[in-house]
Amino acid sequence: MNILLCGKIPSQRSGTNPGQVQNTGENAQINLQVAEGDINGLVKAFEDGGIPIEQAKELAEIAAADEDSVGDKVKTWLGEKLLEGADAAWGVGQAAGIAYIKLKLNEFFGVGD
Incomplete structure (x- = not known):
């Protein structure tokens, strides 16, 4: 699921945690992933x-x-x-x-x- 966010947000990448911010800037998206076996x-x-x-x-x-x-x-x-x-x-x-x-x-x- 991709959630479209308005405005700018800073990058929050840290490892490969599900739900992390994938990019920054206008229309940045957060990809909420299903954890394996969850x-x-x-x-x-x-x-x-x-x-x-x-x-x-x-x-x-x-x-x-x-x-x-x-x-x-x-x-x-x-x-x-x-x-x-x-x-x-x-x-x-x-x-x-x-x-x-x-x-x-x-x-x-x-x-x-």
Whole structure:
């Protein structure tokens, strides 16, 4: 999730802590990352991304049980929700929603794209 900040803020980089300031100046952004293995952080990231809390919890639990960033159970869950039109309820387009979920799952599992 990127939060757009108005005005200038100083750089706060220190190591690789999640949630650190990524840049400075006008329109600086803070990237709130999910710490590897943090299921509560994953649920919060999904919720912050527009997924209703119950669906966010369900997806996080499925992903943790799947033990793979975008495993078969996650793909099945996503397919079912997208067929139900959940992406419209989440307030994002299908491609954007899937990309966001994949990003957060990769952070949760500590893997790159």
